[in-house]
Amino acid sequence: MGGIAGTEQDVTGWLAAQETAMIALLAELVNIDSGTYDKAGVDAVGEVLQRFFGEAGLSVETVPHDTYGDAIRATLAHPTANDQRPIILMGHRDTVFSKGEAARRAFRIENGRGYGPGTADMKAGLVMNAFVIAALARFGGHPGPVVALVTSDEEIASPSSRPVIEAEARGARAVFNAEPSRADPQLGPHVVTSGRKGGVFMALDVYGKAAHSGAHYERGISAIEELARKIPELHKLTDLERGITVNVGLISGGQTVNTVAPHARCEIDLRYVKVADRDEAVAAIRTIGETCSLPGTTAKLAISGEFLPLEQTPESTALYEAYRSAAGELGIEVAASFTGGCADSGLTAAVGCPTLCSIGPVGAHGHTPEEYVEIASLAPAAQALALAVMRLRDMEA
Incomplete structure (x- = not known):
């Protein structure tokens, strides 16, 4: 692992051993219907994640909403850090699928790929975020407070979550959004998003x-x-x-x-x-x-x-380079590309917070019955994110 040692090695080593546990949590999330307009289902997914965060020793808060699912904020504090701006690990738990889809297409693994409604977009990303913040809670090494922000209505442009997201981002040091990364024949096996429409x-x-x-x-x-x-x-x-x-x-x-x-x-x-x-x-x-x-x-x-669009800034470029460098030490070759798809990352970028999107596990075919996530990418994606978060202390504040 090159220059990875000490606490970094503890964190990345622990995450490498968590694939089975990650699969179990992913299956539990995927097997709960959570279409955006199904508040009960979206909140049921949230309850699973709140249980996980609580078991990891994190402080958990909810922002209730009458129509859509409640927003969830799990915080890992760092009282002695000089920079108290939180690092945000962001993701949404709503899907585009109707009630009953989870029963019709329950989570399954075939040929190394996990299938089911919302598997890649973006329940695998939520699993990644959950294990990363749990690893940091267990071993330390984070340069400041870390917040796992779980929202509820991204698929319809976040009508209830937007003010929550913007408020978090205004006071944040950086945002990592866990939309799925993708494999590309020309660009490589792990492509993140440098910009969005x-x-x-x-x-x-x-x-x-x-x-x-x-x-x-x-x-x-x-x-x-x-x-x-x-x-x-x-x-x-x-x-x-x-x-x-x-x-x-x-x-x-x-x-x-x-x-x-x-x-x-x-x-x-x-x-x-x-x-x-x-x-x-x-x-x-x-x-x-x-x-x-x-x-x-x-x-x-x-x-x-x-x-809102995700536009490149010098700060977001520096965040990408830090992530790419950390992933490279793990043997993960990262590239970046622009996409016409939209995401909540545009909201955080628009308020001036350095933002990197699509750093989740590798997946494809979101919003379709063919949606999948590469199971072998779960732990490596978590390792890359954790290492990037730990090394934000080396970036200029």
Whole structure:
């Protein structure tokens, strides 16, 4: 292990021996349904993690919410550290899957891969965070307080968790977000995320006038026709060179086949790279959406959820280099890439906290029945994270 010795060796050695325990915790988490809107299920996953944190001797707090799962904050204190800004190990426990999916696709291991709803995105990352903070609690070596922050609604842009995440990040030293890392044929076996697009989810409602489409067609005003006129114009806002995409992903409308449609609705996904591009793109979408060409129709655009982009800064680059160096001493070759996907890491970066995303175990195919995590990556990912956290004392505060 190169220059790894003393407490670092204690921590990484203990984590290397925990694969069986990690698998057991992962199976327990995966086998509980925790779709974002299933508060009871999300909180049940949280209870498992709170039990683990308590057994590790950590201080555990919850931030309750009536609609979504409660946020969980497990803290490993360091009263004598000069820098009392916490190091945040962040992850979400909600999934995109409906109730009953865990029973239909219970956790299983085949050919070295763990399968099940939310296995990679991101229950394996939560397992990693839990064991890392437990290892530091057991052996020490952390340069300041460490917080495991477990949120509940990332899959719908964190409506309840965003203020919690932002408050934590404003006073933090660094954030490691445990979204899954990935293997890439060109970049290597352990690719983390250097940047992410921001995203805005919007709903556009168009209103017309109902009429019998056979007897009184001329009395009707079709909301569907008006919406249909808007969709090509919305898609024309896409500018691939600037990294801006606009996608109408869902449409609905009408009353019956023999009624002129009084209402139609579409849901729009905007992605962008630079914070400065966000307002311009939203304004253009609003202009198209709310300016009607069919007389008698009206329309209203509403934002239903939003992610902020993860933009590179000198501080986040330094955090990546520290992580890459630590992983390298463990024989893990790390690379970084940009992705159009969104995550809570954009929220922490936006408030000025150095952030590194996708340092979880290696996985793929999230949000699908083919989702998996590489079992052999569980312990090494935990070792790399733990070593990076321990060596933050060498970075400039």
